[in-house]
Amino acid sequence: MSSPARRKPTPKTPADEDTGLHTVPPGLWLMMLEARAPWEAIALAAVSPWLSRMPSGDGHTVLVFPGLGAADVSTVALRRFLKQHGYQAHGWKQGTNLGPRDGVLEGCRERIRELHKQHGQPISLIGWSLGGIYAREMAKEMPDLVRCVITLGTPFTGHPTATNAWRFYKMVSGTHEHDEELLAEVRKPPPVPTTSIYSKTDGIVAWQCSINPPQHAHTENIEVHASHIGMGMNPLAMYAIADRLRQDPARWKRFDAQGARRWFFKVAHQPEVVTQWY
Template identity: 60%
Template sequence: MRSTNRPASKKSAPARASTESAPETAEAAEPSYSLPDFPAPNAFLMMLEGRAPWEYAALLAATPWLRKLPRGDGHPVIVFPGLGANDVTTQPLRRFLDGLGYETHPWHQGFNFGPRQGVLEQCSADVKALFKRHARPVSLVGWSLGGIYARELAKELPDHTRCVVTLGTPFTGHPRATNAWRFFELMNGRHVGDPTMLAQIRQTPPVPTTSIYSRTDGIVSWRCSVIEPDPQIGHSENIEVHASHLGLGLNPLALYALADRLTQDPQQWAPFDPQGAKRWFFRTPVMI
């Protein structure tokens, strides 16, 4: 992944000595990053995560309707699973996109226990391989933590990436605004909250980027999934749906929005614009 740290400038001997003798001065000179204070979802919202099986049932019931969506152009799509999940959990989503004419690919790295050694390097190699095989950019879809991978890969490989769509991904705010941070630390053996890393993750990729989220998410604070407007980086948007965190990749509303975004031509990209009765099911806020 691309690092946000710049090479240190050469210092004279007096300057080095001054720095070594006053570590608090050097620490104060490091880039600062102010974290929004978002609370984690409460116990009631966590209980609502039990509706995920019903969302899958709703997907099955909505299949005839979803089959009427515009056909895809066959471009490759990689789907990254969430924390503690594997490719089995993204199979319904991938099957749905395959049915629309896309060529979807799982991430093929087993359970996602975080960006351990070699994980992101393999993700990058997969994107490059698909780009070379198809001679066209790859769309990156990430569920929860998988969305962090998708966003970071797009920053590293913007010429290889067609678009990014995330589902309930916490890319802003503090990781402790989720109910999964302890599990993340347990699986990775590292503490969450590095300011430099969080500042990097918060940056929006330079390609069309969509965040699909739910205010009733019981794992991730919905505020952590809202892209703030940046006039220097267009082609970014937020789509709010009614869903659980565990059901976002199965929810027919989320999949409808995802399919709509994948049909967008990056050169003629337009934000999601629900019309008529669709306004009852989707919200497109621009900021928190």
């Protein structure tokens, strides 16, 4: 038998890369930094005149999913921002998000069908934290009805215990075991343009759990300076969302973090790839 010291290392494949599977939750210091969320709301109000100068959208429909333990009231600021930029923004109308309880997923499906039928075109889905899981999974089930998916601090990869909200999730959802097959499916990206907006100073979700694998040309990851609780009110996140929603789905391309943007945003994916969507 050859000596281990002389063995050649096995080349890594994309599946071997770190996808957050062994990541630990954010520490106490990052959790304490979540207290800055109110300041993000104040900052949004302060820079609203600047954000209002951004080009308006094409008026298509956007459905927003709230995070764990939150309801549509938590996404009011985000939906107001979207409406100010010309979009038809709607809440999920499923009450407080306490996990995929009986009837919730079917309610999401019906909401998407209703909005698609009402407006006659594919809709964009935005999900904050756990809401992003709903958005991604609905896009997988109904790709013909979905234009794009944008998630905010959503832990779609890695292990559920890599978040500081896992115990609360178990308590309110009644989930006590990890379904590894289900987790593997959740990690797969939807077949539509998909953006993950995340923060390395997120005090609830380990940022590694919000990274789309780079080998998928229709996915991207945009890093912003934000708290988890305040991400849906953060000016940088709002800017990125507006930029992504303006993308033509027939010729989608990844976020450009060059020029002045490099001072505010970072991207975690391969160089820009233009993808045809027909």
